[in-house]
Amino acid sequence: MLTVDFQRFGVTPGERVLDMGCGAGRHAFELYRRGAHVVAFDLDADELAGVEKMFAAMRAEGEAPEEATAETVRGDALDLPFPDDHFDKIIASEVLEHIPDDMRAMRELMRVLRPGGRLAVTVPSWLPERVCWALSEDYHTAPGGHVRIYTRAELEAKLKATGFRVNGHHHAHGLHAPYWWIKCAVGVNNDDHPAAKAYHRLLVWDIMKRPLATRLAERALNPLIGKSVVVYFTKPEAVEDSRARGGKESADAV
Numbered sequence: 001m002l003t004v005d006f007q008r009f010g011v012t013p014g015e016r017v018l019d020m021g022c023g024a025g026r027h028a029f030e031l032y033r034r035g036a037h038v039v040a041f042d043l044d045a046d047e048l049a050g051v052e053k054m055f056a057a058m059r060a061e062g063e064a065p066e067e068a069t070a071e072t073v074r075g076d077a078l079d080l081p082f083p084d085d086h087f088d089k090i091i092a093s094e095v096l097e098h099i100p101d102d103m104r105a106m107r108e109l110m111r112v113l114r115p116g117g118r119l120a121v122t123v124p125s126w127l128p129e130r131v132c133w134a135l136s137e138d139y140h141t142a143p144g145g146h147v148r149i150y151t152r153a154e155l156e157a158k159l160k161a162t163g164f165r166v167n168g169h170h171h172a173h174g175l176h177a178p179y180w181w182i183k184c185a186v187g188v189n190n191d192d193h194p195a196a197k198a199y200h201r202l203l204v205w206d207i208m209k210r211p212l213a214t215r216l217a218e219r220a221l222n223p224l225i226g227k228s229v230v231v232y233f234t235k236p237e238a239v240e241d242s243r244a245r246g247g248k249e250s251a252d253a254v
Contacts, residue, residue: 001207002030003093003122003172003228011036013065015088020077020109021095025051028070031091032058035065039087040072041080048072077105085114093122094228096155097146106162110235119164119233123150128177128227136184152229164233171226174218179203180227 004027011017013035019028020041028040028051040051055070057063064070075081077099090113096102113119124132129149132139140146156166179199186193191200206214 001173002026004091004120004230005170005172006030006034008168008170009089009091009118009120009232011089013068016086018082018087018090018112020080020090020092021098022051022072023047023094025054027091027093029054029058032064032068032070035068036089037068038070039082040070041075041077042072043074043076045074048074078108080108080112082112084111086112088114088117090117090119092119094124096121097123097148097150098144100147102148103158103162106159106164110162110164113235115235115237117235118167119159119235120230121155121159121233122172122228122230123155125171125177125226125229126151128180128225131177132180132184135181136188138188139180139184142188150229152231155229155231159231159233163236165236167232167234169229169231171222171229173227174221174223174225175203175206175214176227177221177225 011031011034015036016039017031017036018039018041019025019031022028022040022042023044024047025040028038031038032055040048040055042048042051052072055072058070073081077095078101090109092105092109096105099105109119124146126149129146133149152169156169160166179196182193182195182199183190186196190196206218
């Protein structure tokens, strides 16, 4: 289940792409299929072990182009172990809401992305997340859980303050918000509750079959209660280039 729209976040074979906070690897696998040189980055060693196994299985089954590469790297989002201007594109999906010093993590994303490179950030949408917090304290107080609820305006403002330019947004997973509301109401760890089990079966069926009825329903629900908001950014070209262009424009004006 992808949150980033790859029609909007086009990936060209051979590009270097970082999946920062990759988790179980869903976006990293799609990047690999599309021929990128993928780095799946996370702090959780167990998650990365599972991602590495899937990369190996994809290689064995020929699910990615031969020239594509994929690796896992463990580390801290506040101190990324990569050179400046290293990646062509970066995905940071459902991770910034976990990081207390989110501005420092954003500066690291700016540092390792090349000038002109693109960034896709996804975080829980404000309204569905606010309902979850209201229904369950366990939802947001568990170790490693969410430490803030972003509005889209706040997310964009922080990344713009870091130096990024905003390139648009959309919402995703409108069918998933009610599932999490149910989970929060009956107990976030109570997977055996009949309501939670029934809705989970619906979501699995939707993901596997992708029927037209649920596709249309989710498209209508996304702007209203989409569980995630996705914002796209660009790192401006080098500052010195901008200054040079500005100086030339001033001279031309004179």
